[in-house]
Amino acid sequence: MKKIALIGMPNSGKSTFFNSISGASAKVANWSGVTVDIESVKTLIFGEIAELIDLPGIYTLKSGSDDELVVHDFLKNNEIDEIFFILNSSQIDRQIDLVLQLRNLGYKVRLLCNMSDEAKKNGIEINYKELEKRLAIPIHPISAKFQSGYEFLNQRLQAFEKKISVKPLVQNEIYQYVNFPKHSNDKTTAILDKFFLHHLWxxxxxxxxxxxxxxxxxxxxxxxxxxxxxxxxxxxxxxxxxxxxxxxxxxxxxxxxxxxxxxxxxxxxxxxxxxxxxxxxxxxxxxxxxxxxxxxxxxxxxxxxxxxxxxxxxxxxxxxxxxxxxxxxxxxxxxxxxxxxxxxxxxxxxxxxxxxxxxxxxxxxxxxxxxxxxxxxxxxxxxxxxxxxxxxxxxxxxxxxxxxxxxxxxxxxxxxxxxxxxxxxxxxxxxxxxxxxxxxxxxxxxxxxxxxxxxxxxxxxxxxxxxxxxxxxxxxxxxxxxxxxxxxxxxxxxxxxxxxxxxxxxxxxxxxxxxxxxxxxxxxxxxxxxxxxxxxxxxxxxxxxxxxxxxxxxxxxxxxxxxxxxxxxxxxxx
Amino acid sequence: MQKLSNKTLSDINQNCSAKIIAIDHEEWFINKAEALGIKINNIITVTHKRKKGPICVNINTTSFMMRLSDANRIKVMKL
Structure with missing residues (x-):
């Protein structure tokens, strides 16, 4: 049975994705560090039953807290067939490096750009095709919250490209593939924060x-x-x-x-x-x-x-x-x-x-x-x-x-x-x-x-x-x-x-x-x-x-x- | 226009931006900070500040809070 690990930075929607495709009920919240242990479930992916493993979020592959060590140990001690890297599309510029690090370690990585709907709403434009070519990994824009963009899960597994190393993105190179608006479109957060974070109120x-x-x-x-x-x-x-x-x-x-x-x-x-x-x-x-x-x-x-x-x-x-x-x-x-x-x-x-x-x-x-x-x-x-x-x-x-x-x-x-x-x-x-x-x-x-x-x-x-x-x-x-x-x-x-x-x-x-x-x-x-x-x-x-x-x-x-x-x-x- | 004086992030007023020029901290903090976008040459904006309390900062589309003691260890150039 294929083993697929869900990896990504904290609060990128891994558990929401995990729950939505497997019917599981892992705890989710809009807060970094909700998942601190490993959860797994058997579910239908690419036309066959696979073991899907939900892991705590990690920021880097270098050092970390106890929950990050859970992921590092897991990667060290387990054979994984594929990694579904869940990324928050609005933060693609700072999360993409970790994807490449995993890919260059020899893992078969599939990039799921989660919250793609939110990114689009915020005026962020991602050229998925060009980015896919540059990183040499399959990329799928999805929204785990609304369960959209899941069509790829029903397709037969495509063969991964040979394990060639991909050059890391140089500084600001990501902006060739992603357009961020000059000013944030998310006015709601700014307005609410003025009130909720006020030093008096x-x-x-x-x-x-x-x-x-x-x-x-x-x-x-x-x-x-x-x-x-x-x-x-x-x-x-x-x-x-x-x-x-x-x-x-x-x-x-x-x-x-x-x-x-x-x-x-x-x-x-x-x-x-x-x-x-x-x-x-x-x-x-x-x-x-x-x-x-x-x-x-x-x-x-x-x-x-x-x-x-x-x-x-x-x-x-x-x-x-x-x-x-x-x-x-x-x-x-x-x-x-x-x-x-x-x-x-x-x-x-x-x-x-x-x-x-x-x-x-x-x-x-x-x-x-x-x-x-x-x-x-x-x-x-x-x-x-x-x-x-x-x-x-x-x-x-x-x-x-x-x-x-x-x-x-x-x-x-x-x-x-x-x-x-x-x-x-x-x-x-x-x-x-x-x-x-x-x-x-x-x-x-x-x-x-x-x-x-x-x-x-x-x-x-x-x-x-x-x-x-x-x-x-x-x-x-x-x-x-x-x-x-x-x-x-x-x-x-x-x-x-x-x-x-x-x-x-x-x-x-x-x-x-x-x-x-x-x-x-x-x-x-x-x-x-x-x-x-x-x-x-x-x-x-x-x-x-x-x-x-x-x-x-x-x-x-x-x-x-x-x-x-x-x-x-x-x-x-x- | 950039001022020449070097300051730390804790010196930056609310709603003001600065360019990060050095992070003098433990390795794990630097790693995590880099993953969050706090890297040399990046522009950081202080969005909320509490007297002797934590500050809330923003880099591109990411906001996060940090303690004043940590902000003291990030050298910036005020914009």
Missing amino acids: GLPTFIILLFVLFQIIYGIAEPLQEVMGLVFDSAGEYINLYLNQNLPKLFSSFLYDGVYLGVTTVLTFIPVIIIFFIVMSFIENSGYLSRAGFVMDKVMEKMGLDGRSFVMILFGFGCNVPALMSTKIMRSKTTQFLTMLIIPFSLCSARLQVFLFFTAIFFSPQMGALVLFFMYILSFLIIIITALIFKDKKAIHESVLIEMPPYRLPTIKQTLLTAVHEINHFLKRASKFILGGVIVVWLLTNFHVSPNVTIADHISSFLSPIFDPIGINNKLIIALIFGFIAKEILIGALAVIFSSNMDTLGEILQSEINWQQALSFMTFTLIYTPCLSTIATIKSQSKNIRLVATSLLWSLALAWIVSFIFYQLLINFS
């Missing part, structure tokens, strides 16, 4: 944007979640009746109270996940992320970090795991490890589910939205505190060069693909952790160590001296223990612990705890030990046990301290 704009974003998520997702809850509750009544009539009591309780309630309670959050990732995908693909990095760089520098760390925190809003993986683009281990230590405090979508659920129960809609926004602010504050405490004061600040791509309007297809990818990811985690988790919770809450004392009671009473001062009761302790595996389990675990559906769980929780305890529980959930996948990623990416231990212990200790302060202040002064 830049930062407030970002905060307002964040606030509006979460108001949208809260406003749209909440009612949809309620509808999902009603559907599952209604179906649950019939299922419960049927199970009670046909199965022994213990087994029907296991299936309904354990599996059904636990899993469906978590599934009611699917609309939230969809809307959250549609909004996130829009921001990631728009090109705004690097601007946020620019605006925040000065602040981050004081914490021993840089603008890229901030972008990774924003990535962490979706899921901490890919955000941790993207730290590979950092050269300095000091910056990389510190970024890895702070990313788990980024309020991920799994924690968002818990907060949406609790705010809906304990606060009015207006207050709920503010509490949710406060949790995001708290997440940032925890990140700042952690970074200031753990920053290496002697470390030399890393040099930073971040590309600022033009603003782009993501297509509906692109946005929906991202949402589908995240739902798949959510359902995979659901099948991996949530089902198993809720079953174990049911077992712990239904099996006794002595009459009237379940295993869960036994464990929680052992831990209650630690959690009493922060207002977290015995039943919530059990849910928190399972939240360590995956935060998505928390609400499902509560449903199983209280044997209730979405409708009744809220009422039961209101009778069990007050809003101060709820806020303390939310605070603890935000800060305490990240999920198992996050821990595993920190370990695999850093290969540093000390960092893993610090992440675990520091987050636990800080969660308790902050929850204690909040809870004691709230019960004594409200």
Whole structure:
């Protein structure tokens, strides 16, 4: 089977091309360094099944960060039949040298001039035929975003010219084949940048944007979640009746109270996940992320970090795991490890589910939205505190060069693909952790160590001296223990612990705890030990046990301290 | 018209352009900078500047941000 590698500079659209011809769902965003690992897929190219390999972006073949070394090692250790070099047509003048370097190393290179539509719109004219002759490689203008120019993929493979070395382009020679307009036609980027990068408005704009974003998520997702809850509750009544009539009591309780309630309670959050990732995908693909990095760089520098760390925190809003993986683009281990230590405090979508659920129960809609926004602010504050405490004061600040791509309007297809990818990811985690988790919770809450004392009671009473001062009761302790595996389990675990559906769980929780305890529980959930996948990623990416231990212990200790302060202040002064 | 005084990129005001004459930095930075178009003799424009913060520059169709400490190591000739 033919092996075809996708190579190109960062943010030239390799993953968009990879997804569009193979139906895969590699993460894409308008930001340099989204792909940091190798992904491959088998797909039909040139009339036969070939292995297409998506590689991280590289700037040069000389040296680089960890993600660039992945490509260098791959090229060194693998036999490749062909390279599809994906190039951003608007930047052909500076990206073309790398194409020739690869060609002169003996690789069969096919040049795909991506975003050719955008280049044309910007007044850039490329003489593909003459350039093809000069470089002695096949060139195809394409648009991966709109899947145009793909006709060559259906043709039979043409024989490559003999491996003759091609003279490198001399300075300015490229301009014989490419005409750039004297002034940029992209007025939109210039206008938006005046606002988003402004030294006064830049930062407030970002905060307002964040606030509006979460108001949208809260406003749209909440009612949809309620509808999902009603559907599952209604179906649950019939299922419960049927199970009670046909199965022994213990087994029907296991299936309904354990599996059904636990899993469906978590599934009611699917609309939230969809809307959250549609909004996130829009921001990631728009090109705004690097601007946020620019605006925040000065602040981050004081914490021993840089603008890229901030972008990774924003990535962490979706899921901490890919955000941790993207730290590979950092050269300095000091910056990389510190970024890895702070990313788990980024309020991920799994924690968002818990907060949406609790705010809906304990606060009015207006207050709920503010509490949710406060949790995001708290997440940032925890990140700042952690970074200031753990920053290496002697470390030399890393040099930073971040590309600022033009603003782009993501297509509906692109946005929906991202949402589908995240739902798949959510359902995979659901099948991996949530089902198993809720079953174990049911077992712990239904099996006794002595009459009237379940295993869960036994464990929680052992831990209650630690959690009493922060207002977290015995039943919530059990849910928190399972939240360590995956935060998505928390609400499902509560449903199983209280044997209730979405409708009744809220009422039961209101009778069990007050809003101060709820806020303390939310605070603890935000800060305490990240999920198992996050821990595993920190370990695999850093290969540093000390960092893993610090992440675990520091987050636990800080969660308790902050929850204690909040809870004691709230019960004594409200 | 070119002025004769040599300056670094960090001295260039917002919306002003300069010609790169030397890059005094580590090898990896020079390599990456070259790949981004920051090469000797190229014209660079400072598009955004923050007080003691990063700067945003533009070369041809590419914009990118860099820290002031890095801009200090790029010698330019003001245009």
